[in-house]
Amino acid sequence: MLFLFDIDGTLLHGMPPAHRMALCDAAEEIYGVKPLPRHLGKTAGLTDSVIARRMLLDAGVPPEEIVPGLHAFYAAAADAYERHVPSDLCPYYTPHVVETLEWLREQGALLALVTGNIERIAWRKLAAAGLDAYFLFGAFGDEAESRDELPPKAVRRAEQRFERAFSRDAVYVVGDTPADIACGVNSQLRTIAVATGPEHSLAELSNCHPDFALHDLGELSSLPLFGEASADMSANTRAG
Ligand SMILES: [Mg+2]
Incomplete structure (x- = not known):
């Protein structure tokens, strides 16, 4: 089984918004836009790939620029999560x-x-x-x-x-x-x-x-x- x-x-x-903050930090670092965690909308059930694409489009990143940056975006988001995640x-x-x-x-x-x-x-x-x-x-x-x-x-x-x-x-x-x-x-x-x-x-x-x-x-x-x-x-x- x-x-x-x-x-x-x-x-x-009910966790603090460390994950959302990490996605926003990565958006700024890789795409130069500044979405806010509260602007991410409902995220339950969605993959981070979908959340990222929606967030970046909403922030004005041209669609053709999103895909080439995604690999770096995921790495930057993981690094940012490391900074934001509560210790416990x-x-x-x-x-x-x-x-x-x-x-x-x-x-x-x-x-x-x-x-x-x-x-x-x-x-x-x-x-x-x-x-x-x-x-x-x-x-x-x-x-x-x-x-x-x-x-x-x-x-x-x-x-x-x-x-x-x-x-x-x-x-x-x-x-x-x-x-x-x-x-x-x-x-x-x-x-x-x-x-x-x-x-x-x-x-x-x-x-x-x-x-x-x-x-x-x-x-x-x-x-x-x-x-x-x-x-x-x-x-x-x-x-x-
Ligand atoms: Mg879930």
Whole structure:
């Protein structure tokens, strides 16, 4: 069983705006424009690539100048995040996050990331929260604009790393927005929605038809996940 976790609103919530400040700093450093963190608008469920493009267009950067600078922009944003990130993000845990990750690990689940965060920001954020060691690898927001492209990348990495196939119904995408549910569904994976993000209620998420919709991660351990899982793990070992 493989779980692909979103970060913002799913593992951590209510954080100070260090990530937004980092994107704004990078916009100034690489493109010479000065967007303000409060001008970034709603960002839940979006990849940093999409947020960056929208922010830069709004700030007047010509479209043809955006792409050539993106690589440097992501690096500058990660450096800026290093400056802004609070030393301790543990106060921003979503309810029951640590015991749920511990419980999943005890069940033999593999944990990885599918997040819109720029990769270096994702790992730095999780390190500041003491959660990085739970996750083996991931797919990140600087790898694609569309979130839909991320779960297949993560599954491919899992298959390479463990040298076996993962049955699509043994992979869960866990996240706090309709975009998380959609990226799982569009990849024929299973989905778990948690209503701990800033923008989407449990009712709203339920309307997107995830396999499960939860108030918070604490409810995950009561789901009927692992009866099937152990059978699945042995049944899907890739021959040769
Ligand atoms: Mg999220």
